[in-house]
Amino acid sequence: MISVTMDMVQYDCPYIDVTDVADVSFHTMHWDFNTAQQELETRILVTGDDHGALTNGLNELQDHERMLGFELLSRRGDTAVIKSFIGQTNAMQTIRDHDGYITGPFQIQDGSELWNVGFDTGADADDALADLEVENDFRVEARNATSFEDYLDVIQHLDAAKGLLDGCRELSETERLTLQKAVDGGYFRTPRDATLETLADAFDVSKTGASKNLRRAEQKVLRRIVAAFPALVEEDRPNRDEGNSVPER
Structure with a gap:
């Protein structure tokens, strides 16, 4: 397609x-x-x-x-x-x-x-x-x-994809902007290119406020990601079982 x-x-x-x-x-x-x-x-x-x-x-x-x-x-x-x-x-x-x-x-x-x-x-x-x-x-x-395989993968995981979208929609504007700024600014890199102080300055809030907004955003998004794990585990299980099976004699 x-x-x-x-x-x-x-x-x-x-x-x-x-x-x-x-x-x-x-x-x-x-x-x-x-x-x-x-x-x-x-x-x-x-x-x-x-x-x-x-x-x-x-x-x-x-x-x-x-x-x-x-x-x-x-x-x-x-x-x-x-x-x-x-x-x-x-x-x-x-x-x-x-x-x-x-x-x-x-x-x-x-x-x-x-x-x-x-x-x-x-x-x-x-x-x-x-x-x-x-x-x-x-x-x-x-x-x-x-490819057909890619298309089938999307169709089979529509519920998981919708869950991720719903998680993004749950974010308030402040949480969304804070998380986006943290990612774009390099907060999650090692070493970090952004800190709570730079996030606080960007939104004119305290470091505590920036931390709370970031944690709330992470919690909402990560909760949806973890909820999608079972579908991926079920998908991988046949391959793992096949690899661990004892060959017939």
């Missing part, structure tokens, strides 16, 4: 249009394409810069001429979950015409959309990218060949 990540600008996508006029972003949670009606049904997480921005964005989207259906499922503060229906865009049709398929969620903000798509062959990917240039602007952010 050829995996392609693109930063895409479509000129017939209502979600992209809305992010041009409202301070909101979209992250797809589920999508389903109805081939008979040529409609894309999506459930999307909408995030606004604030409560007013979210209201403005939802109104703009609901009134967009290319929206075929809109339903507000839930809303809390500056986030909402919606169910929506749009017609097939040119880029969607081009991808499907070349046997392409979606491999990850759409992320839409600031007038562009991050696409994760897959193709069975490099030729399919090349042809699709060439045709996309006719009516769309895009930049290929990444292109990788994924």
Whole structure:
């Protein structure tokens, strides 16, 4: 499989249009394409810069001429979950015409959309990218060949991967920034290139405060990593058992 990540600008996508006029972003949670009606049904997480921005964005989207259906499922503060229906865009049709398929969620903000798509062959990917240039602007952010074994490995460990993502989402902004600064600054290297003092100075807190933020971040992330260990142990066990078995005589 050829995996392609693109930063895409479509000129017939209502979600992209809305992010041009409202301070909101979209992250797809589920999508389903109805081939008979040529409609894309999506459930999307909408995030606004604030409560007013979210209201403005939802109104703009609901009134967009290319929206075929809109339903507000839930809303809390500056986030909402919606169910929506749009017609097939040119880029969607081009991808499907070349046997392409979606491999990850759409992320839409600031007038562009991050696409994760897959193709069975490099030729399919090349042809699709060439045709996309006719009516769309895009930049290929990444292109990788994924073997069947790699793809199977991802599928078999989706729960573990989700657990790691959930652990990252549990971090507060302060914990996330502190952990990122510690890693980037060399706190975990030997010898250390950063210390608690440098972390404290970076965030204008005491050394004790920096230590607490770092420990809380480490605890949340490491707890999720350790929770993934059983899946890896089960995967390795047949090989270890085979290596330790007594050959038949």
